[in-house]
Amino acid sequence: MTVLVAGAGIGGLTLALSLHQAGIPVRVFEAVRELKPLGVGINLQPHAVRELTELGLLDRLDAIGLRTEEVAYFSTGGRPIWQEPRGLDAGYNWPQFSIHRGHLQMMLLEAARERLGDGAIRSGVAVETWRETAEGAEVGLMDRETGASLGNEKGAVFIAADGIHSKARAALYPDEGPPVWGGIMMWRGTTKGPRFLGGRSMAMAGCKARKFVCYPLADDGDDGSLINWIADLALPPETLWNREDWNRPGRLEDFLPRFTDWTFDWLDVPWVIRNAERVFEYPMVDRDPLPRWTFGPMTLLGDAAHAMYPIGSNGASQAILDARVLTREILARGPGPEALQAYEEERRPATAKIVLANRGDGPDKVLDIVEQRAPQGFDKVEEVLSREELKETAAAYKRLAGFDVESLNARASIVAA
Numbered sequence: 001m002t003v004l005v006a007g008a009g010i011g012g013l014t015l016a017l018s019l020h021q022a023g024i025p026v027r028v029f030e031a032v033r034e035l036k037p038l039g040v041g042i043n044l045q046p047h048a049v050r051e052l053t054e055l056g057l058l059d060r061l062d063a064i065g066l067r068t069e070e071v072a073y074f075s076t077g078g079r080p081i082w083q084e085p086r087g088l089d090a091g092y093n094w095p096q097f098s099i100h101r102g103h104l105q106m107m108l109l110e111a112a113r114e115r116l117g118d119g120a121i122r123s124g125v126a127v128e129t130w131r132e133t134a135e136g137a138e139v140g141l142m143d144r145e146t147g148a149s150l151g152n153e154k155g156a157v158f159i160a161a162d163g164i165h166s167k168a169r170a171a172l173y174p175d176e177g178p179p180v181w182g183g184i185m186m187w188r189g190t191t192k193g194p195r196f197l198g199g200r201s202m203a204m205a206g207c208k209a210r211k212f213v214c215y216p217l218a219d220d221g222d223d224g225s226l227i228n229w230i231a232d233l234a235l236p237p238e239t240l241w242n243r244e245d246w247n248r249p250g251r252l253e254d255f256l257p258r259f260t261d262w263t264f265d266w267l268d269v270p271w272v273i274r275n276a277e278r279v280f281e282y283p284m285v286d287r288d289p290l291p292r293w294t295f296g297p298m299t300l301l302g303d304a305a306h307a308m309y310p311i312g313s314n315g316a317s318q319a320i321l322d323a324r325v326l327t328r329e330i331l332a333r334g335p336g337p338e339a340l341q342a343y344e345e346e347r348r349p350a351t352a353k354i355v356l357a358n359r360g361d362g363p364d365k366v367l368d369i370v371e372q373r374a375p376q377g378f379d380k381v382e383e384v385l386s387r388e389e390l391k392e393t394a395a396a397y398k399r400l401a402g403f404d405v406e407s408l409n410a411r412a413s414i415v416a417a
Contacts, residue, residue, distance in 0.1 A: 002027055003335055004139055004155035006127035006168060008035060011302025011319030012161035013108035017055050018327035018415060020116050031144050033124035035109060037102025038247055040188045041217050041228030043068060043313035044099060046092040047403040048320040053094055054413060060107050065099030066216055070198055073366055074205035077377045078264030081370055082390045091405045098215045125150055130158045130298055137297040156335035157297045166304035172295065179285035179307060181241050182359060186284050187231045187250045189276035195225045196267045207371035208361050209234040210258055212269050229272055231255050241283040250281035284309055289352035299340040306351035312362035314354055314401050322347055324414040354401055363397040366390055
């Protein structure tokens with residue numbers, strides 16, 4: 001009856017914790033020998049925070065993240081376009097968190113080891129192959145550092161949560177090729193700097209071709225913050241981009257000149273960039289939606305299933321929802337192909353819509369509309385874009401991604417207590 005999982009990322013670990021909560025045996029295999037807190041900041045939306053809260057992890061989230069209270073959009077000249085409350089301030093029953101991706105993963109790993117025992121999470125063990133058996137699924141394990149076989153493991157079902165470069169997905173779709181690059185390069189970093197706006201605001205300025213996103217990950221004392229930031233630039237289609245990586249160093253000279261005059265009354269953007277602790281370069285990539293995730297006793301989850309642009313703060317949140325829906329279906333139908341198919345029927349179309357919406361800049365498209373209509377700036381944003389248009393753009397994305405306030409607060413728990 002054991003569920004076998006490839007990948008101890010956010011999706012795989014949330015699945016392990018959820019299955020354990022439901023009393024279902026699970027084993028997780030992670031190819032990396034020593035997991036480290038890689039990456040930079042992400043945002044967890046209230047629909048994902050609800051699921052982690054129902055796993056008993058809210059206190060741990062508060063210990064490593066900052067509750068986001070506002071999102072604010074600004075023009076290329078730093079003029080305000082749209083501001084709205086987030087989390088509890090917006091009427092949700094759960095907060096939104098700005099949080100370091102690596103710290104979130106380490107928190108989930110620690111919780112999983114505490115609750116499941118060390119033997120349930122095996123690091124340095126990669127799932128290289130899988131096959132269907134009369135009893136369910138069997139995976140072939142390997143040490144990728146040495147190439148040595150680590151034998152086979154049998155279970156009821158196999159869940160591939162092994163990321164954007166999923167070995168399982170590549171085996172199912174061998175002609176797919178590398179992730180899809182849409183022409184945007186991102187430079188990301190963290191800087192100890194001043195509090196800006198309300199001190200717990202997520203701010204976005206510019207437009208798709210040149211954008212700056214920032215939000216605090218922690219209070220830093222003396223009215224300061226640890227600011228997570230992302231600078232986006234559109235590059236020519238012929239640009240050769242390297243394989244995306246959480247820890248590839250970036251160079252200021254490649255992007256800072258395009259932001260040198262972005263000194264706004266609410267934040268000195270070039271100062272924040274110049275004073276970063278480190279800078280990382282990362283191409284904005286995703287993968288095309290698939291026609292099928294589930295093959296008998298095997299399915300995909302998280303980035304392996306639906307890698308998406310980091311727009312709208314939904315990548316990690318959607319992986320968490322995957323894990324909870326899959327757990328619900330396994331509880332209802334047992335660990336077998338029927339449960340996996342039911343999970344796919346709900347999650348595949350939902351996430352495909354988000355992947356495509358994010359390619360269109362998701363909720364950030366208000367920035368693009370303003371830039372197109374008023375490239376020289378404006379006195380009042382209402383002369384460019386009505387309040388009704390602004391409000392509906394924000395609301396439409398929330399409905400699409402599954403976190404509009406009324407629906408989220410009213411719906412029953414995905415996994416019953």
